[in-house]
Amino acid sequence: MLGYHLTTKQTPSGGLLVNKLYIYKAVDIAREFYLAVTFDREQYSPVLLISGDGGVDIESNMDKLHRFWFRLSEGVSPEIIASIQTLLHFNFHEMDILRPLIYQMIILFQEKDATLIELNPLVQTPAGDFVCLDAKFNFDNAAKFRQDEIFSLAERSQEEEEEHDAARLGLSYVRLDGNIGNIVNGAGLAMATNDLIGVYGGKSANFLDIGGGATKGTLSKAFEILKKDARIRGILINIYGGIVRCDMIAESIIAAAAELGGFDIPVVVRLQGTNSDKALEMISKADLDNLTVDADFESAARMIVHLTT
Numbered sequence: 661m662l663g664y665h666l667t668t669k670q671t672p673s674g675g676l677l678v679n680k681l682y683i684y685k686a687v688d689i690a691r692e693f694y695l696a697v698t699f700d701r702e703q704y705s706p707v708l709l710i711s712g713d714g715g716v717d718i719e720s721n722m723d724k725l726h727r728f729w730f731r732l733s734e735g736v737s738p739e740i741i742a743s744i745q746t747l748l749h750f751n752f753h754e755m756d757i758l759r760p761l762i763y764q765m766i767i768l769f770q771e772k773d774a775t776l777i778e779l780n781p782l783v784q785t786p787a788g789d790f791v792c793l794d795a796k797f798n799f800d801n802a803a804k805f806r807q808d809e810i811f812s813l814a815e816r817s818q819e820e821e822e823e824h825d826a827a828r829l830g831l832s833y834v835r836l837d838g839n840i841g842n843i844v845n846g847a848g849l850a851m852a853t854n855d856l857i858g859v860y861g862g863k864s865a866n867f868l869d870i871g872g873g874a875t876k877g878t879l880s881k882a883f884e885i886l887k888k889d890a891r892i893r894g895i896l897i898n899i900y901g902g903i904v905r906c907d908m909i910a911e912s913i914i915a916a917a918a919e920l921g922g923f924d925i926p927v928v929v930r931l932q933g934t935n936s937d938k939a940l941e942m943i944s945k946a947d948l949d950n951l952t953v954d955a956d957f958e959s960a961a962r963m964i965v966h967l968t969t
Contacts, residue, residue: 661678661681662678662679662681663677663678663679664677664678665677665678666678684793687783687785687791687793688785688786689781689783689784689785690783690784690785690786691712691783691784692712692713692714692715692717692781692782692783692784693710693711693712693713693714693748693779693781693782693783693784694709694710694711694713694714694715694718694725694778694779694780694781694782695709695710695761695762695765695778695779695780695782696708696709696710696776696777696778696779696780697709697765697766697769697774697776697777698775698776698777698778699775700727700729703729705729705730705731706729706730706731706732706766706769707727707728707729707730708727708728708729708730708736708740708762708766709725709726709727709728710725710726710728710744710748711724711725711726712724712748714780714781714782714783715780715781718780726743726744726747726748728740728743728744730766732766732769732770735763735766736762736763736766741755741759741762744758744762753788754784754788754790757790758790761790765777765779772799772807772810773799773800773803773806773807774797774798774799774800775798775799775800776796776797776798777795777796777797778795778796778797779792779794779795780794780795780796781793781794799811831868831869831870831871831878831881831882831885832847832850832867832868832869832871833866833867833868833869833885834866834867834868835865835866836854836863836864836865836866836867837863837865838857838862838863838864838865838891839862839863839865839891839892839893839894839968840857840862840863840864840865840892840893840894840895840896840964840965840968841864841865841866841868841886841889841892841894841895841896842854842857842864842865842866842867842868842895842896842897842898843868843870843879843882843883843886843895843896843897843898843899844868844869844870844897844898844899845869845870845871845899845900845904846869846871846900847869849869849898849900850867850868850869851867852957853896853898853961854867856957856958856961857896857961857964857965859961860961860962860965861965861969862961862964862965862968862969865886865889865891865892866885866886866889868882868885868886870882870904871904876908876911876912876915879909879912879913879916880912880915880916880919883912883916883920887920892925893925893926893968894925894926894927894928894964894967894968895923895925895926895927895928895964896927896928896930896960896961896964897909897913897927897928897929897930897931898930898957898960899929899930899931899932899933900932900933901931901932901933901934901935901936901939902933902934904934905934905935905939906931906932906933906934906935906936906938906939906940907935907938907939907942909931909939910931910938910939910940910942910943911942913927913929913943913948913951914942914943914946914948917946917948917951922948922949922950923948923949923950923951924950925950926950926951926952926964926967926968927948927950927951927952928951928952928953928954928960928963928964928967929943929951929952929953929954929960930953930954930955930956930957930960931953931955932955936955940953940955952967
């Protein structure tokens with residue numbers, strides 16, 4: 661399985677690459693159950709889900725899924741516990757095991773800002789023990805600022821890690837499949853830049869918007885992200901100065917060139933707006949190798965495509 665793609669009903673059409681295996685001892689199963697806590701958006705309420713058909717059987721037996729709505733401020737009531745016992749024919753000993761499990765799931769669901777806690781299958785062995793053989797946890801992305809410990813556990817591909825690092829600095833980064841790197845301020849300008857590069861026969865390697873509040877630090881990070889991308893054969897820096905002053909962009913470009921020991925790939929800079937004349941003069945005096953300045957948008961896009969083909 662390692663190194664191959666796993667394709668199921670729950671994966672994308674191309675499957676998911678298997679790079680880790682979790683191995684657990686075989687368990688004798690007497691009964692299988694499905695147990696979950698999630699949100700019912702139609703009812704505007706959290707809901708406890710339980711069924712006597714666990715594993716893959718739950719997918720074809722949704723009519724046997726019992727739903728119990730509750731309020732987080734009140735938790736699962738004794739009446740709900742009694743209903744579960746009656747519907748699934750649990751004895752008192754079995755409920756003494758399941759009751760605290762359900763309560764702990766509700767606590768975890770609330771304290772960790774979860775949107776789903778799913779135990780499937782939760783199995784009962786012939787000896788009467790309960791074992792969770794598989795589980796799924798989903799958490800609210802809007803709660804990242806409260807759940808650093810949870811979200812720090814996420815494993816990311818190289819592409820996802822780049823997007824994650826950029827987002828932490830207020831950059832909007834999306835990896836594309838071309839070879840021209842872009843540093844742009846403003847989502848609209850970024851899309852226009854990608855489109856114009858395409859018009860002249862090139863393909864962008866990324867969508868990288870430094871936004872209106874960019875600093876030298878964020879620009880340095882933008883250069884670092886592009887530097888690590890071995891596909892990139894050239895960079896177009898397209899800035900319309902407003903809140904982000906063009907002379908600050910120029911300072912950042914010069915500083916990046918010093919840190920990198922110069923640019924070893926073509927860099928085309930198009931600057932217009934606040935302090936653009938001052939910025940162009942700064943870059944000209946820096947006399948940087950492999951760097952071209954062009955004030956015209958279309959001409960700059962045509963130039964970077966020419967230099968990378």
